[in-house]
Amino acid sequence: MSSTIREAGAGAGASKVMPLPARAAANTPVPSDHGIARNPGMKLDLGFLESVRSVNRSALERRVATLTKRRSIKADNQAAWLLRAIACMDLTTLNSNDTDERVRRLCAKAINPLRKDIVDGLGIAGETIRPAAVCVYHPFVATAVDAVRGTGIHVAAVSTAFPHGLAPLSTRLQEIEASVRDGADEIDVVIPRGLVYGAKWRELFNEIVAMRAACGDAHLKVILGTGDLATLRNVMLASMVAMMAGADFIKTSTGKESVNATLPVGLAMVRAIRAYFEETGYLIGFKPAGGISTAKVSLDWLVLMKEELGRPWLEPTLFRFGASSLLTDIERQLEHHLTGHYSANHRHAMA
């Protein structure tokens, strides 16, 4: 590896540079639990919120346009990065026609994401590399918990009147509690987008605080529905309120909005995470979701994380893809890496 590659905080000699935590150097397999201090949240600080208001869309668009061209990941490194994408995946099925059997199939794919010949060919049999979680609707939580028992794979439930979030708060909180009772240890909640438009930060904050309380030990991922929020400024402000209220992760989309996860939105959110870290010292996770279906695009997101936040955000403790078809495309690319043949979807086990 080139010695010129430098991580954030490596210039620690510099005064005023906030060093990233020592885990930056960690390259051990991901523990099944968050190995970092959980975000306790903070009081709603409207002054701090105001200070992050400046988000220049054109500049962010230019940054992501060059970001993906400034970095190129080839050959064995590309294979390794694609494996990383698998390890950071919430393998997801969120369809109105989902059934228990469909969810079991999803879990089976999560447990064995890659064909054995590919695992052997890559020489990775010595290590378990598979999605960090499966993500389902509430009725299938118990099924999923059962299916992945003993694997370390988390079960995430989408909750709070997903995807719109417009049910009464009490109903939404009960939903969280029910999913937690059924064994979900990660809860993906949605915010009512109207609160952002109305700048009802206090109300939004209070709702998320209540959701976090309802989660208990389960980790809270707050979906902003960025495709509905119109501006990157709204994305930034909503991200910050969610983190102040105690989000463990902030997540872009439900996958049901007309615009899914885009890199400019992702950039605004990871910069929110950086600002929150600089303010509080807590590391918040990021989950882009919706529309991330190709291996190439997954690499763009990993580059974004590495460049803007650094190595710690390339672990499932701090980064997840919400994806359904991405895994198959990655598997195809990995086969191509080994054989030089372009593969077809039907040659890989479906989820």
Added chain:
Amino acid sequence: MNILERYHAMEYGPAPEARNEADAWLAGRDFAKALFIDGAWKAAASGKTFGTSEPSSGKLLAKISDAGAADIDAAVAAAAKALPKWSASSGYARAKVLYAIGRAMQRHQRLFAVLESIDNGKPIRESRDIDVPLAIRHFIHHAGWAQSLEKDFPDHKPVGVVGQVIPWNFPLLMLAWKIAPALAAGCTVVLKPAEFTPLTAILFAEICERAGVPKGVVNIVQGGPEAGAAIVNHPGVQKIAFTGSSEVGKIIRKATAGSGKKLSLELGGKSAFIVFEDADLDSAVEGLVDGIWFNQGQVCCAGSRLLVQEGIAEAFIAKVKVRMSRLRVGSPLDKNTDIGPLVDLTQLDRVKGLIAEGAKQGATCWQPDATLPSSGYYHLPTLATSVSPANILAQEEVFGPVLATMSFRNTEEAIELANNTRYGLAASVWSENVNLALHVAPQLKAGVVWVNGTNMFDAACGFGGYRESGFGREGGREGMFEYLAAKLPVGAVIKPAAAGSAQPVEQADGMAIDRTAKLFIGGKQVRPDGNYSLGIVTAKGKLAGEVGLGSRKDIRDAVAAARACKAWPDATAYNRSQVLYYFAENLSGRADEFAARLVQLTGVAAKAAREEVELSIERLFLYAGLADKFEGRVHQPPARVVTLALHEPVGVVGIVAPDNQPLLNFVSLVAPALAMGNTVVAVPSERNPLLATDLYQVIEYSDIPAGAINIVTGRSAELSGVLAKHDDVDGLWVFADADTCAKAEADSIGNLKRVWTGNGRSLDWASSEAAGEAFLRRAIEVKNVWVPYGD
């Protein structure tokens, strides 16, 4: 490293760009015959060659034919021979050629990019994504100008054979900036690439061969300073376009003085990068990456002076350091490289020397902790803090990856610091408040201002400097004028004023009470500092009166008054328009008196005198009307951005007026300068200055603010010289004898003021061609303000 180890490391690893095609290209050529003259490949007449090497390794790439004066003669002869047919060819015909060049470059763009990175050392990502696509865009864009030339630029003709000398930092892009507008305008060219980076120009010449460029229209001569000097001094060249250092730019200005060659200079810069407290700071940090660490900082418009508002300075610098530590320094052909080697060892040594000197003068220089490749001319990105305005790192162009940082307290101070430089190429303003950004942009002395962005370029937008960053624009409509000559009604040859002619003693008739004509400075009638006078003779050889003999001190005072006058440049164009109308109105009221004075001094018939007065009034009316109409444009580069090409006054303009038609020429020169908001120091006709001294009385009651126009009478040649050497004069128009004109150009290099001379000839001031846009264009600078938008 196996895949699992890589999985844990999550490094990028090398991503090398293949170079086999470029190596094959290099191996397949006889570079000893690399002079492309008259459509043929020739060796230097001397047989000499020079070496070009690879900055990432220092290895020799090729030995290239080294053009000397004889080769330049041949190239200029070829260009001159090709000129009549090329300039007479239809716009459509030229458009087809430009289009073919652009498309052919597109078909070979990866080869261009790889060659450029090998030869120059710039990261392949930049040559591939920025340099080469922009170069192609330039040719395709200018195909349109070629075709619309006659309609868009009436009363202009191609300037002729053009000599072009370009630098090594953007070899192909600078070639495109030079050749595309020249060909569109109907000029033929002799272009000399930089010695460090000759390769892509050779590939470009091969493209020209195949794209149907007629022989002799494009001549590309490889060589060093000798070849450059031969082009600059060649009598067969009608225009020189140069991009490079201010030092060489000044040499060229001096060398071409009096030659009548049109000149455009794109020189150095020390561009300010201003971050206000309400900016998107993270984006501003990325802007800096594109500003000062683009092309290793070897960019004339690099944002090398960071000015950051005090309240956010500490936080911002911290962010900059984190970002710097993520920059990857390495092989230019690695797609993951952000910073490649500098172009040459001499450049590396220069950068190191400047940093050492900056540190010695008190700057704190910080670099991220990284190891450099073992070979090649690499330099780490460097951040200098505690930089005082006098520090060499704040003053001198480093042309390397070095950022000098200062803080400011408020907007006014930011502008003051930004303008505290001899240069004026570009500036970058970061604020989410569009009111603030658009308040600051017009106040910056820079030819390009980027709002919330940096180093944005496009063929549709003009690029070029204020002050010692040079003059002329490249790109856009404004850039086309550099290769066109406006039709002007050339008048008689002006003879030098006879020295020490005998003073008449006999008074002219009709002088009632003795009148003392004074100088007019800062709105006041003042006696000359030296307290000497000059007798003025009537047409019949009698004494018409005496005017003050102005000296360098009077010019000094007049320039100070002109500089101090803010009311005029700050006035609205409508306001200036009304004042000029009022001036015309008041002159009209005294038409008889001025006509009588003309008869007395010049001996013209009463009718002709009356006509000259009427024409002078008409001309004032014309410029009063145009004051609020000679507007800028909005350019549309291919991005979500508006680029406002603003017409700004040049500043303080010196005017040295000739003797013929003394009232009309004075008005014809002064009025367009005033209309555009310049303040003027005018030296009226040496022989007939009483028209101007009579005129200041009219000026006094025409609501023209004090200092907007200043009149210093005296010896034109002497006063012209003082104006030329005055470094606070921004523009100088001289219609005097050839020697005075040449001296004005030569002496202008102190601050590279914009000089316009009649080259020893006057104009026929009564002609309708002695008025209008050709004059107004001299009275403005075009500033391109880039405003990206979207929310």
